[in-house]
Amino acid sequence: MTSEKMVSQIKEWLNEAAGYIQVSLTNKLTVSQKSNRTDLVTNIDEEIQAFFIKKINQHYPNDRILAEEKGFDTIDSLKGRVWIIDPIDGTMNFVMEQENFCIMIAVYEEEIGQLGFIYDVMKDELYWGGKNQGVFLNEQRLTPPKDVGLSEGLLGMNAYMYGKNIYAAGEIGHASMGIRVSGCAGVELIAMLKGSHIGYISNLSPWDYAAGLVLLNEFGYQYSNIEGKPLAFANREYFLAATPTAYTQILENFIRR
Amino acid sequence: MTSEKMVSQIKEWLNEAAGYIQVSLTNKLTVSQKSNRTDLVTNIDEEIQAFFIKKINQHYPNDRILAEEKGFDTIDSLKGRVWIIDPIDGTMNFVMEQENFCIMIAVYEEEIGQLGFIYDVMKDELYWGGKNQGVFLNEQRLTPPKDVGLSEGLLGMNAYMYGKNIYAAGEIGHASMGIRVSGCAGVELIAMLKGSHIGYISNLSPWDYAAGLVLLNEFGYQYSNIEGKPLAFANREYFLAATPTAYTQILENFIRR
CATH class of the missing domain: 3.30.540.10 (Fructose-1,6-Bisphosphatase, subunit A, domain 1)
Structure with missing residues (x-):
């Protein structure tokens, strides 16, 4: 406890x-x-x-x-x-x-x-x-941010995934209001908690997301690996977190299409 | 006066x-x-x-x-x-x-x-x-930041140019220590003045760079359009600013190669 x-x-x-x-x-x-x-x-x-x-x-x-x-x-x-x-x-x-x-x-x-x-x-x-x-x-x-869709907000992004369009990250970025690259998972997760960004796509290790998931969970954000499966808390893996609406749009319209 | x-x-x-x-x-x-x-x-x-x-x-x-x-x-x-x-x-x-x-x-x-x-x-x-x-x-x-080369520092970047490799912006980014996308020319120019970033590549209008150039000039930074020609202070154009060393490397190794 x-x-x-x-x-x-x-x-x-x-x-x-x-x-x-x-x-x-x-x-x-x-x-x-x-x-x-x-x-x-x-x-x-x-x-x-x-x-x-x-x-x-x-x-x-x-x-x-x-x-x-x-x-x-x-x-x-x-x-x-x-x-x-x-x-x-x-x-x-x-x-x-x-x-x-x-x-x-x-x-x-x-x-x-x-x-x-x-x-x-x-x-x-x-x-x-x-x-x-x-x-x-x-x-x-804090109060939970609004559940807005992909086309309505900014998306935190790993630069390499965006540039190489890994898991359609480039296309997902273009469908949003724009991407931001801060170079720090904590800064990106804070941007979601504040409602500044609607989501975050990156390549992360457990210590990059463990604390964030506890907080995202409280605000009803969705998160998983980029294919929609539970995060393994093991090696580095492609990470997706977003508002419920944007999360579904990203998985259905880009990852699983 | x-x-x-x-x-x-x-x-x-x-x-x-x-x-x-x-x-x-x-x-x-x-x-x-x-x-x-x-x-x-x-x-x-x-x-x-x-x-x-x-x-x-x-x-x-x-x-x-x-x-x-x-x-x-x-x-x-x-x-x-x-x-x-x-x-x-x-x-x-x-x-x-x-x-x-x-x-x-x-x-x-x-x-x-x-x-x-x-x-x-x-x-x-x-x-x-x-x-x-x-x-x-x-x-x-403030005191002028050090003149460091492309491989030694972070580069502010326009996301679209990076993603589409316009004027080799993607390759230039990979040759740096990493790119950052803030979505604000002023924030990027400030990062150069502080010595946090070694350069900035974007697509800008005169009001995006006019104030910054006065300050970059005082610190010995180089700037021009992306082809190395003077900025026109007219329409939006591809913009490059960097430390003298990184500026020369970007133009010679990527733009004019």
Whole structure:
């Protein structure tokens, strides 16, 4: 079971992590490549992950952890209580823009999302919520955005999928009011929670979507892999989330046509 | 001649306009289509433009005006002193996101940019400067970003050009560290001034780039139409701006190859 105490703790940890990141940005980052030249990791990604792992081990020693950086990026199952963490989501933006990146934390129990936190550090905007508890921006409860169709709104998009028309992403983009590419899953999921964007198509790992799904769920958004099947919480996969109307239009008119 | 007084006046007008926009966002916008379903204009675009025109006519009755909305969107020449205005740059974002839009104002004399103002209203960030006067964020003087190459930075991009590989925009994007699509020229030009992005490729009208060029010039950025020829300040045209190194790489390795 999650609790109010757990929510308070996570907020406190996020706050400490954000303070550390803010100070770190005044120093030189150590940037390394992971799988390719545009897949970056910094010393801060690793230090923030280590910080959260230490806190979780200390307070919840029986819980398990799935997290982006090395040593924690695979898990055998989602049995029991599992924390899913992206210490810095949007590392490229973190390095290049020093903004438009997020910390994301989710708590799952027996495969069901219980708590989700997406923290836009530089804007100091924490979007968070829990199963049947609603969605909040900092301490303010948010209302669900309208269910609008594909042709009526902006769509967050992975640039590569759009450019190569993977799963008709280019055509889907053209059928919308336009695409936006932020380079950060957290920023895109926040745009959906705010009602700025009607959906998001990308290629994501579990730590990119775990927290977001808890919040999208509260607002009645639909999500799945790009073929309409449940997300596997395993490897990177093509991801689709949208308003119920746009989700159905995307699957029926573009993916399954 | 421009003067300190003119700079103060423009800042005051921008401030008034921003206040009006902030209040307007609490009411319902009247949104209309212009050339197509994704080319929008609101009552606020028109009201803000009318506000600036009134101010200019009152204080500088001999000056001429080129501005995005109807009645002012063509001009026979840039002789004398000309104000070039985009009352709301990024109208789609204004309507859908209520952020990521800018007010842009430029003052040109005998075809030469003298003053430029790009105001991100919701962030309350005014990037401004003048010929041989440097670039400022609000009251703080900025230092020019480093001259980095195409493979080392993020590139602001027009989604359509990227998706259709117009002037090799798709390939250019892949050669960079990644593309970003914000849907607002002002936001992209600001990203260059901050050093977050190394360049910007889009399809722009004079009011989209006039203010930005004054500021890019101060920082030694290169800019032209996509073929390397001077911008015409007339119709919409393909636009390229980048660090000197990236600009040369884009033209030589992709456009003129």
